[in-house]
Amino acid sequence: ASGCHWYFDRKYGYDQGFARWRGYAVGKDEMERVPTSKQATDTAINFLTDLSAGALPDDGKDPRQDLGSVAPWFLFVHYLDPHKHYIDHKGFTPFGKSGRDRYDGEVRFTDHHIGRLLDAARKADPDLSNTMVILFSDHGESFGEHGEKFHGRDLFDVQLRVPLLIKVPEGKAKRFKTRVSILNIAATVLDAVGIERPSSFRGSSLLGPLTTGKEPLQRPIYAEMPPGPYNGEFRALIDGDQKIIHRLHGNFYRMFDLGSDPAEGKDLYRSQPQEAAQLLERYKLWRATHLEPVDATYKPRRR
Helix, strand or coil, rough: EEECCCCCEEEECCCCCCCCCEEECCCCCCCHHCCHHHHHHHHHHHHHHHHCEEEEEECCCCCCCCCCCCCCCCCEEECCCCCCCCCCEECCCCCCHHHHHHHHHHHHHHHHHHHHHHHHHHHHHCCCCCCCHHHHCCCCCCCCCHHHCCCCCCCHHHHHHCEEECCCCCCCCCCCCCCCCCHEEEEEEHCCCCCCCCCCCCCCCCCHHHHHHCCCCCCCCEECCCCEEECCEEEEEECCCCCEECCCCCCEEEEEEEECCCCCCCCCCCCHHHHHHHHHHHHHHHHHHCCCCCCCCCCCCCC
C-alpha cells in the first residue's frame, strides 16, 4: 500500500494485513497544502515493478523476497490531492479561479499520475487481461450546494455520490443505473480471486453484473456521519429513489425523491406524510436488523 495522509499512520492500524505499507505525510496543518500524487505514484510504481517480477519489495528491514512468477498481489494507492485546500500544480494549467475550477485542476493533476500508474501496470500486463483495477473516492465535495462548502458536514448526495469504476478482465463496458455502495468493493475483489466472503462483510459482490452486463440488484444503501468538531451526527438511507436523512440533534428528518430531484432541492418529509412514515419505518428496521454495536477501541501493535 502507498498512502499520503496522516490518517494512514501505522499507529491507526490501517497497515493490518499488508506485507508492505509506505506512507507520505507532512505536518497535519500542511498536509492539504502539499502535492503528494507524484510521491504516492512513485512508491506504487516501485512496488508494482517488484510485484510484477514476482518479488516482495525490500522494506528496509527484510531483503527483497522472491514470491514466484505467479504469486497474486493486491496494491492499494491513496491519493489526496483533489482535496481542500485547492492548490495549483506546476505544469498543469488551471481551469479557472473559482473553487470548482481549482478543484477540477487538482483532479487533472491526480489523473495524470494515475495514468502513470496504469502505464506501469500495462508494462507487466499489456492489455490488463490478468489485472483488476478499481477507482473510487471516499466522499464528494460541496461548492455552495445546500449552503455548504468542502465536505464532512452533511449526507446530501453531492458528498455521498462518488466515482466507482471497476475493470475486470472478463468485464463488459457499461454504466449501471442501479445505485450501489462502496461496501461492495471488498466482496467483489474476494469474489474475483475465488475467496469466500466472510460473514462479517456487509457488502455483496458486483462481479456477476460486471461480467454479464446485467444490472445489479437494488439494495438499500446506508450512510452515517459521527459527530465531530465541525459537524453534527447524521444518518441516511437510500431505498430505490427514496432517501431519508436523519439529523440526530433535534431528531430532524428530511426526505427526497432522487429520481425526480437528484439535487435534493425539495424536502418531501412533511408534504408526503404517508410515504415519509413508510420510509422512516424501513430506515429504523434496517438499522435494527443490520447494525450491531462494536468495540471501536484500537490497540496499536508493538513494533
